[in-house]
Amino acid sequence: MSSPVLQAHDVALYYGGVRALNGVDLELHRGSICGLIGPNGAGKSTVIDAITGRSAIARGQIILDGADITSLDVVERRQRGLSRSFQRTSIFEGMTVRRQIELASWKTGVEDWSADADAIIQELNLADLSDVLAGELGYGEQRRLDLALALTGRPKVLLLDEPMAGLSAKESHDLARHLQALTSMWDVSVLLVEHDMDVVFGICNSVVVFELGRVIAKGLPAEVRADPRVRTAYLGSAA
Numbered sequence: 001m002s003s004p005v006l007q008a009h010d011v012a013l014y015y016g017g018v019r020a021l022n023g024v025d026l027e028l029h030r031g032s033i034c035g036l037i038g039p040n041g042a043g044k045s046t047v048i049d050a051i052t053g054r055s056a057i058a059r060g061q062i063i064l065d066g067a068d069i070t071s072l073d074v075v076e077r078r079q080r081g082l083s084r085s086f087q088r089t090s091i092f093e094g095m096t097v098r099r100q101i102e103l104a105s106w107k108t109g110v111e112d113w114s115a116d117a118d119a120i121i122q123e124l125n126l127a128d129l130s131d132v133l134a135g136e137l138g139y140g141e142q143r144r145l146d147l148a149l150a151l152t153g154r155p156k157v158l159l160l161d162e163p164m165a166g167l168s169a170k171e172s173h174d175l176a177r178h179l180q181a182l183t184s185m186w187d188v189s190v191l192l193v194e195h196d197m198d199v200v201f202g203i204c205n206s207v208v209v210f211e212l213g214r215v216i217a218k219g220l221p222a223e224v225r226a227d228p229r230v231r232t233a234y235l236g237s238a239a
Contacts, residue, residue, distance in 0.1 A: 004063075005030040005189045006051070006082075006157050011060035013050050013213075020046045021057070022213045028157060031183050033190040035200040035221075038210035044193045046213070048159045051191075052084050053077050065156055079109060081156035085163055089146040093135030097126055100134065101148050108153030120148045123185070124178055140171035147175070151182070158182075159191045164199055172196055176203050201225060 006028040013021040021043050028034050036044045049055040051062055053074040062070045069077055092100050101120055105113035121127055124144050129137060134145060143163060150158055160179075164172040176199050182188045194200050200207060200221070207224040209217040217227050224230055 003030060004028060005065055006191065007061075007063040008047065008051060009061040009063070011047065011050055011062070012058045013046060013055055014058050020213050021050060024050075024060070024213070024215055026208050026215065026218065028189050028191050029205070030189055031187055032205040033179060033183055033192055033203055035204035035207045036191065036193045036210060037195075037197070037200055037207060042210035043213040044210050045161050047210070048084060048161055048191070048193060052082060052159060078153075078155075081153075082159070083150045083153070083155035083157070084159040084161065085146050085150045086161055089142050090149065091134045091142055091145050094133060096131050096133055097121070097137070097145055097148075098130035100145075101126075101152060104149045105152040110153050113152075116152060116154070120151050123182070124148050124151075140167050140175075143167060143171070143175065144178075147178070151186075151188070154186060155188060157189050157191065159193075161193045162195065163192070164194055164196050172199055179203060 004027040008024055008026050011021055011024040012019070024047055036047070038044055046055065050057050053072060061068055064077070064080055064082055069080060072080065098117060098121065101117040102113055105116040110116045121130055124147060126144060126148060129141060134142065137145065147163060164175060167175065179190055180203050183190060192200070192204065204221055206219065207221050208215055209224060209230050217224050217230050
């Protein structure tokens with residue numbers, strides 16, 4: 001197995017007296033997709049906030065490509081190659097697709113930001129929409145644009161928070177296919193929070209299961225899927 005590109009060690013995060021994360025350990029291996037699953041409020045999005053620096057942790061370490069980035073802020077972590085998307089799209093509806101991808105690429109410090117934008121537009125099949133205002137796109141197309149913005153600057157690690165939310169089955173399949181292609185073509189490693197179990201067990205190399213701010217199971221998809229507690233509590237009929 002490849003070496004970990006991202007590691008979280010004993011990460012704890014509190015909101016007042018609530019333990020949102022309680023000693024979380026996880027690893028993301030280079031060139032792989034790791035799925036995070038669990039019920040609402042289990043800590044999946046919170047761990048992404050902790051890894052990206054959006055929320056300050058009470059203890060623990062975040063290691064990116066062998067370097068401790070725990071003390072770095074959100075912008076510094078992005079510059080180091082740690083990118084993310086949110087549950088709600090972060091697009092600018094009054095700006096064209098190409099313009100905002102170029103702007104995002106420029107903001108990440110890419111020298112040839114135009115070429116970076118061109119490559120992303122081609123890979124995500126956005127060429128025919130490049131001059132369209134983002135607000136005129138369909139919801140699935142907006143989701144693809146949101147992924148494109150997160151990919152600017154060729155990040156090492158991409159953390160995606162429910163990127164398939166609200167998509168049709170075909171749109172989910174298409175976006176999942178793009179993610180798989182990106183991990184091999186661009187050497188991007190993906191940490192994926194997703195409720196669509198068909199997507200998680202269809203494209204992920206490993207799966208981590210959260211419950212009440214802690215990890216209760218992790219491993220290969222088949223191992224996690226066969227765990228009786230996981231099947232009963234989280235997968236239901238999807239198992």
